[in-house]
Amino acid sequence: MSLIYQHSRPGRRAPGQAPLAKGDTTAIPERFRRRVRAALPELSEMQVVRHYTRLSQKNFSIDTHFYPLGSCTMKYNPRGANQLAMLPGFLARHPEAPETHSQGFMACMYELQEMLKEVTGMQAVSLSPAAGAQGEFAGVAMIRAYHESRGDEARREILVPDAAHGTNPASAVMCGYQVREIPTDANGDVDVTALKTVLGPRTAGIMLTNPSTLGVFDRRIREIANRVHEAGGLLYYDGANLNAILGKVRPGDMGFDVIHMNLHKTFSTPHGGGGPGAGPVGVSARLQPYLPVPMVDRDGDDYRWLSESDCPESIGRLSAFAGNAGVLLRAYVYARMLGREGIPRVAEYATLNANYLLERLQELGYEAAYPERRATHEFIITLRRQARELGVNTMDFAKRLLDYGFHAPTTYFPLLVPECLLIEPTETEDKETLDAFLEVMGKILEEAKTEPELLKGAPHALPVRRLDDVRAARELDLAWSPSRDG
Amino acid sequence: MLQAIGVGTVEQLFDEIPADLRCGELNAIPKAMSEMEIGRLMDTRARQDGAAVCFIGAGAYDHHIPAAVWQLATRGEFYTAYTPYQAEASQGTLQLLYEYQSMMTAVTAMDVSNASLYDGASALAEAVLMAVRANRKSRSRRVLVPRTVHPHYRRVVRNIVHNQGVELVELPFDSTGGHIDPETLAAFAGEDIAALVIPQPNFFGVLEEVGLLTDWAHANKALIIALVNPVALALLSPPGEWGEQGADICCGEGQPLGAPLSSGGPYFGFLCCRQTLVRQMPGRIIGGTLDLDGKPGYTLTLQAREQHIRRSKATSNICTNQGLMVTAATIHMALLGPEGLERVAAACYDNTAWLVESLIRLHGVESRFDRPVFHERVIQLPVAAKGVLRALAAHNLLAGLDLSRDYPELGDNCILTCATERRTREEMESLTTKLERVLSLQGGVPCQLQPKEW
Numbered sequence: 001m002s003l004i005y006q007h008s009r010p011g012r013r014a015p016g017q018a019p020l021a022k023g024d025t026t027a028i029p030e031r032f033r034r035r036v037r038a039a040l041p042e043l044s045e046m047q048v049v050r051h052y053t054r055l056s057q058k059n060f061s062i063d064t065h066f067y068p069l070g071s072c073t074m075k076y077n078p079r080g081a082n083q084l085a086m087l088p089g090f091l092a093r094h095p096e097a098p099e100t101h102s103q104g105f106m107a108c109m110y111e112l113q114e115m116l117k118e119v120t121g122m123q124a125v126s127l128s129p130a131a132g133a134q135g136e137f138a139g140v141a142m143i144r145a146y147h148e149s150r151g152d153e154a155r156r157e158i159l160v161p162d163a164a165h166g167t168n169p170a171s172a173v174m175c176g177y178q179v180r181e182i183p184t185d186a187n188g189d190v191d192v193t194a195l196k197t198v199l200g201p202r203t204a205g206i207m208l209t210n211p212s213t214l215g216v217f218d219r220r221i222r223e224i225a226n227r228v229h230e231a232g233g234l235l236y237y238d239g240a241n242l243n244a245i246l247g248k249v250r251p252g253d254m255g256f257d258v259i260h261m262n263l264h265k266t267f268s269t270p271h272g273g274g275g276p277g278a279g280p281v282g283v284s285a286r287l288q289p290y291l292p293v294p295m296v297d298r299d300g301d302d303y304r305w306l307s308e309s310d311c312p313e314s315i316g317r318l319s320a321f322a323g324n325a326g327v328l329l330r331a332y333v334y335a336r337m338l339g340r341e342g343i344p345r346v347a348e349y350a351t352l353n354a355n356y357l358l359e360r361l362q363e364l365g366y367e368a369a370y371p372e373r374r375a376t377h378e379f380i381i382t383l384r385r386q387a388r389e390l391g392v393n394t395m396d397f398a399k400r401l402l403d404y405g406f407h408a409p410t411t412y413f414p415l416l417v418p419e420c421l422l423i424e425p426t427e428t429e430d431k432e433t434l435d436a437f438l439e440v441m442g443k444i445l446e447e448a449k450t451e452p453e454l455l456k457g458a459p460h461a462l463p464v465r466r467l468d469d470v471r472a473a474r475e476l477d478l479a480w481s482p483s484r485d486g
Numbered sequence: 487m488l489q490a491i492g493v494g495t496v497e498q499l500f501d502e503i504p505a506d507l508r509c510g511e512l513n514a515i516p517k518a519m520s521e522m523e524i525g526r527l528m529d530t531r532a533r534q535d536g537a538a539v540c541f542i543g544a545g546a547y548d549h550h551i552p553a554a555v556w557q558l559a560t561r562g563e564f565y566t567a568y569t570p571y572q573a574e575a576s577q578g579t580l581q582l583l584y585e586y587q588s589m590m591t592a593v594t595a596m597d598v599s600n601a602s603l604y605d606g607a608s609a610l611a612e613a614v615l616m617a618v619r620a621n622r623k624s625r626s627r628r629v630l631v632p633r634t635v636h637p638h639y640r641r642v643v644r645n646i647v648h649n650q651g652v653e654l655v656e657l658p659f660d661s662t663g664g665h666i667d668p669e670t671l672a673a674f675a676g677e678d679i680a681a682l683v684i685p686q687p688n689f690f691g692v693l694e695e696v697g698l699l700t701d702w703a704h705a706n707k708a709l710i711i712a713l714v715n716p717v718a719l720a721l722l723s724p725p726g727e728w729g730e731q732g733a734d735i736c737c738g739e740g741q742p743l744g745a746p747l748s749s750g751g752p753y754f755g756f757l758c759c760r761q762t763l764v765r766q767m768p769g770r771i772i773g774g775t776l777d778l779d780g781k782p783g784y785t786l787t788l789q790a791r792e793q794h795i796r797r798s799k800a801t802s803n804i805c806t807n808q809g810l811m812v813t814a815a816t817i818h819m820a821l822l823g824p825e826g827l828e829r830v831a832a833a834c835y836d837n838t839a840w841l842v843e844s845l846i847r848l849h850g851v852e853s854r855f856d857r858p859v860f861h862e863r864v865i866q867l868p869v870a871a872k873g874v875l876r877a878l879a880a881h882n883l884l885a886g887l888d889l890s891r892d893y894p895e896l897g898d899n900c901i902l903t904c905a906t907e908r909r910t911r912e913e914m915e916s917l918t919t920k921l922e923r924v925l926s927l928q929g930g931v932p933c934q935l936q937p938k939e940w
Binding site: 003004005012021022027028029032033038040045049056060063067072074077083094095101104108117118121134137144166178216221222247277308315320321322323333334336351373407408425431457462464476480 | 492500501507512527538554560566577582583599602605608631636700723727736747779783788790795799803806825827830836858875882893
């Protein structure tokens with residue numbers, strides 16, 4: 001499809017979108033001035049609307065397609081949450097508005113903090129991290145602040161299972177830690193024997209996802225927690241998979257000291273084509289002094305901000321203001337609409353849907369990575385046999401799924417299972433959709449045997465066919481320039 | 487479904503979780519509400535907050551957003567998609583991001599842009615880390631950060647980089663101009679500095695001598711990190727053209743491009759750089775390529791920099807960014823075009839100049855710095871700002887930000903005030919009249935007026 005620039009004509013405008021009067025800027029001294037206008041496109045309002053409407057139609061999305069992207073929890077995002085977060089009073093509130101003009105917003109934030117404490121079993125919550133990875137950074141920074149406050153400077157290592165999200169080791173490094181990988185045992189649990197050998201006076205903490213990215217619940221979590229604590233380390237819970245256990249088991253009760261949540265996953269705020277997310281952190285009592293600011297406190301009927309001066313040991317602020325406030329409002333609405341009775345149902349239906357898909361896919365002839373284990377809210381199948389015997393790989397299956405109108409599951413992650421698909425249906429899908437997906441998965445398996453070329457050349461029915469990633473990285477084309485179209 | 491799985495109840499599906507870890511009912515969470523009920527509650531709360539006329543800027547600006555921007559951005563196809571991992575099923579988002587990158591390089595006159603970071607403050611932190619990695623001529627991890635950079639940004643940068651051994655050195659500002667006097671850099675001549683941050687306009691709204699500062703840094707083998715307001719760049723020299731060689735890295739807050747104030751977020755951070763630094767850039771980057779049939783398309787590229795491939799050796803831990811805000815910004819820039827963006831910037835400049843003229847006619851009210859500004863000014867009152875701001879807030883006028891907390895050297899009487907294109911003459915006149923009344927009532931004594939009860 002043509003670029004917005006290709007519709008542009010010199011002098012064309014949407015004049016009503018900008019001030020009609022031209023402001024007087026003659027007093028700006030010459031040396032500060034821009035000499036040539038920025039090469040932005042010049043269009044009518046209708047051209048802009050049509051172009052971006054058409055572009056949107058080239059996307060798969062939750063509103064249009066089943067999107068079982070493992071580890072991303074692509075559940076339906078209630079429209080009511082969006083509408084209420086975009087009420088004019090919330091949109092107009094300046095982040096530096098005085099508390100007298102912020103009580104409505106602050107009430108929502110305070111109550112969200114309280115609800116997240118209850119759901120996770122933690123002592124206190126700060127909402128400010130902007131996304132999961134920033135929540136991870138905050139969590140590890142708190143672990144570091146804790147050890148440093150005790151003069152325990154020798155703890156230089158963060159342990160991370162080999163199945164972990166890439167953000168875990170990357171966040172630990174950003175906090176100045178060395179990362180040690182822990183292997184996974186044959187059943188998908190953390191290898192406790194291996195863990196024991198690396199725990200010691202250098203251990204600052206361990207970052208775990210439970211259920212893990214392998215789609216199984218680590219049954220020895222209490223033993224792991226005890227051993228890490230005995231060695232003087234702390235436990236970090238990556239909340240990427242919190243959807244699986246909502247209202248069933250709480251990270252605080254498992255022995256975790258710090259947790260981040262991905263509200264754009266578990267609390268159904270939109271993924272927006274890659275964000276914004278929100279990554280609140282919760283902590284046990286011993287890490288409470290280090291929580292990032294700002295937070296909201298209640299004093300009788302009044303809400304007030306807690307900032308650096310109230311929390312002198314805080315790791316400080318991580319964004320200019322209070323994080324992704326509008327995302328937090330959406331999560332608040334979602335949590336209030338679910339209520340205490342709806343929250344456990346999230347985990348129940350997510351788990352039911354995942355186990356149903358796993359069972360039926362195995363009946364179709366797909367191989368589960370951990371056939372002896374229950375699926376949690378997601379599970380892994382491996383296509384290693386098909387890759388070996390039929391010469392079609394996971395990416396071919398994924399691309400062929402797109403032709404049938406299903407977004408592909410997560411491919412080639414976690415890295416330790418060869419040729420894998422990580423499938424997360426979420427609780428919001430109905431049985432008919434799951435069955436339609438199964439039917440297509442059956443068809444593709446048949447095609448892989450009879451017409452493998454169909455898979456290797458897929459997709460065939462999308463706006464573009466398979467794209468050349470190698471070319472994209474070698475011959476960098478990262479921006480349109482006026483010279484390009486002659 | 488249970489039958490197909492081979493269990494009797496849903497509860498059985500949780501049988502791998504040790505029974506003694508299971509939690510009971512979540513009593514601290516209220517019972518479910520219908521959409522109508524929560525709608526009523528949120529409506530009341532939103533009305534509580536939204537009544538004031540806002541003259542606060544300080545990093546978040548109240549601009550008009552064309553109606554089409556959020557109507558399009560909240561289309562389900564944009565709103566409910568995720569990171570475009572499956573490029574063929576995400577050409578809408580990918581092409582839009584490519585167009586965004588193109589627009590940002592045009593606005594900043596830099597070679598390349600990434601697809602967004604969280605906000606302006608975290609973008610500056612990532613820019614500092616990037617500069618330290620990228621400056622091969624420097625062995626130090628020292629970065630000069632002027633005190634004219636937003637105080638929250640300075641704290642965020644410190645909080646994010648201090649565990650990686652980066653040393654941040656604060657540069658003082660000139661007390662009459664409110665800018666970095668290029669002479670103060672002489673103290674660092676010959677020293678090993680990895681980078682110099684230049685805000686334009688700076689936190690006080692004042693314009694910095696970007697050309698002189700850039701040339702000094704390059705002569706001293708330091709990289710330049712430009713921290714800019716993208717709307718201001720419609721009037722002001724873009725970082726790619728600063729000094730002889732231009733800035734090396736450019737970052738800032740994208741909020742003025744289509745994001746509502748919304749209590750400080752979600753906004754987005756932008757990050758642009760020279761072509762030669764692109765492999766040190768954090769975050770998603772979209773590239774053009776061809777499909778099997780030779781047809782053009784777009785895909786995530788240079789992923790070997792990123793955490794999902796490189797893990798502990800990645801350029802950053804960032805994963806989810808601010809895609810939806812960038813969607814809005816792209817549509818916003820397309821609707822305004824070069825002329826529209828310039829008109830917005832000029833109207834802000836003009837309004838602020840008018841407001842300042844009006845305010846300083848009041849007895850004892852002065853403009854604190856004498857240098858040119860964009861759309862914010864530090865105003866010095868004859869009495870402490872705190873009580874005056876409280877009294878004006880009781881009239882639903884948010885007159886500005888009290889600077890005494892972050893800049894004690896300016897005393898208790900200074901506020902930072904901004905009038906965007908949305909402020910009308912009537913609102914500015916009303917602020918002037920009310921300020922006059924408050925000042926005469928207070929006469930240098932603590933505030934007698936109390937804010938309204940809520």
